[in-house]
Amino acid sequence: MSDLESLRREMDRTLRPAGERPDGSTMMTRRVFLHKSAIYGASAAACGLFPCISTIEMAFAQGGAAFTFAWLSDTHLYPKELNSRFVEKTVRAVKEIQAMSPPADFLIFGGDLAQLGDPVELRLGAELLSTLAIKKVFIPGEHDWYLDMGATYSKMFGESPWTFDHKGVRFIGLDTVSRARDFWTSRKMSDKERMGHMATLDGTLGGDWAAVGSDGLKYLNSKLSDWPKDKPVVIFTHNPLYEYYPPWNFWVRDWKQVHEIVRPYGNVTNIHGHTHQVLYNEIGKMRSIGMLATSWPWPYAPTGVPKLTRPMVRADPGDHFDGVGWAAHTMTSAARVNYEYKMWRKDIFATARDDSGTGDNRNQVLTPRIADRP
Numbered sequence: 001m002s003d004l005e006s007l008r009r010e011m012d013r014t015l016r017p018a019g020e021r022p023d024g025s026t027m028m029t030r031r032v033f034l035h036k037s038a039i040y041g042a043s044a045a046a047c048g049l050f051p052c053i054s055t056i057e058m059a060f061a062q063g064g065a066a067f068t069f070a071w072l073s074d075t076h077l078y079p080k081e082l083n084s085r086f087v088e089k090t091v092r093a094v095k096e097i098q099a100m101s102p103p104a105d106f107l108i109f110g111g112d113l114a115q116l117g118d119p120v121e122l123r124l125g126a127e128l129l130s131t132l133a134i135k136k137v138f139i140p141g142e143h144d145w146y147l148d149m150g151a152t153y154s155k156m157f158g159e160s161p162w163t164f165d166h167k168g169v170r171f172i173g174l175d176t177v178s179r180a181r182d183f184w185t186s187r188k189m190s191d192k193e194r195m196g197h198m199a200t201l202d203g204t205l206g207g208d209w210a211a212v213g214s215d216g217l218k219y220l221n222s223k224l225s226d227w228p229k230d231k232p233v234v235i236f237t238h239n240p241l242y243e244y245y246p247p248w249n250f251w252v253r254d255w256k257q258v259h260e261i262v263r264p265y266g267n268v269t270n271i272h273g274h275t276h277q278v279l280y281n282e283i284g285k286m287r288s289i290g291m292l293a294t295s296w297p298w299p300y301a302p303t304g305v306p307k308l309t310r311p312m313v314r315a316d317p318g319d320h321f322d323g324v325g326w327a328a329h330t331m332t333s334a335a336r337v338n339y340e341y342k343m344w345r346k347d348i349f350a351t352a353r354d355d356s357g358t359g360d361n362r363n364q365v366l367t368p369r370i371a372d373r374p
Contacts, residue, residue, distance in 0.1 A: 073110030074293030111141025180209035297323030
């Protein structure tokens with residue numbers, strides 16, 4: 001066994017102690033990929049324009065009041081004259097959120113509102129979202145940030161991190177995108193050149209830019225310190241808080257420190273964007289749920305996927321509405337959360353139980369992620 005493989009196995013043992021999992025009531029139901037009409041009528045049914053539902057049940061504060069919130073992210077808006085498709089998809093998602101009955105208590109926007117951080121793109125996003133009367137809370141994406149280092153985004157949509165409590169749940173929003181090491185000053189790059197490098201999924205100059213940061217870790221620890229360890233916590237981030245696929249920054253580089261902070265808490269859920277795909281993963285007591293984009297679906301990483309993670313959707317590259325959408329989360333008074341992917345596709349390609357993220361993975365072989373291989 002190589003030194004690298006030994007290290008990876010030791011990391012796995014550290015973060016996945018025997019018998020340690022999220023609250024035992026957490027499970028994927030068998031109601032995976034059901035068709036359900038949202039705001040469409042019979043004519044839409046004939047076209048197959050149904051959102052696709054996938055439900056995750058997880059523990060919730062006993063006696064809590066039922067409520068629903070919506071998640072929308074990764075719209076990657078260009079100016080209208082450059083790309084109207086992404087605008088149309090965002091409009092569609094906003095209209096569906098408006099049509100929710102009962103209405104969502106609030107909307108989380110999970111980052112990458114803009115494609116190149118242009119104030120024109122950000123103002124367009126604000127305009128499209130302004131028709132939603134519900135509370136809106138924002139976390140940034142790298143595409144929003146690196147033209148002017150977040151100045152316009154923060155002024156328009158507020159600073160991160162932030163915290164609020166709602167009906168027995170503590171919600172925490174973290175900034176995971178502003179931590180790139182400075183590669184631009186010594187190269188005398190323009191703002192647009194810097195943004196161009198950061199807008200590339202597998203760009204090399206940005207390196208491992210995703211992180212919570214020492215101040216973010218301190219903030220997370222402080223906001224959990226007075227919260228009962230058995231009560232639910234939902235952490236919103238743009239990047240996943242575990243090591244999914246570092247070459248595409250599908251992680252945060254200080255993910256181990258994050259897990260050390262949340263380990264004492266038995267009911268922690270991370271909801272993240274950035275990956276543009278349906279994901280479910282468990283490490284220790286924290287579950288992670290990956291969100292759809294309205295813009296386009298990223299492919300699943302070719303290697304380095306942790307145990308318990310399973311791709312659930314195979315996108316059709318010939319259909320630009322396939323594999324994209326938004327999500328609704330209903331926290332019920334019966335101590336459950338119904339989690340719904342609102343997908344725009346005609347056919348469901350994944351129906352097997354393993355595709356739901358809950359297959360029997362005990363026999364998986366641990367292998368180094370691709371970034372660590374010679």
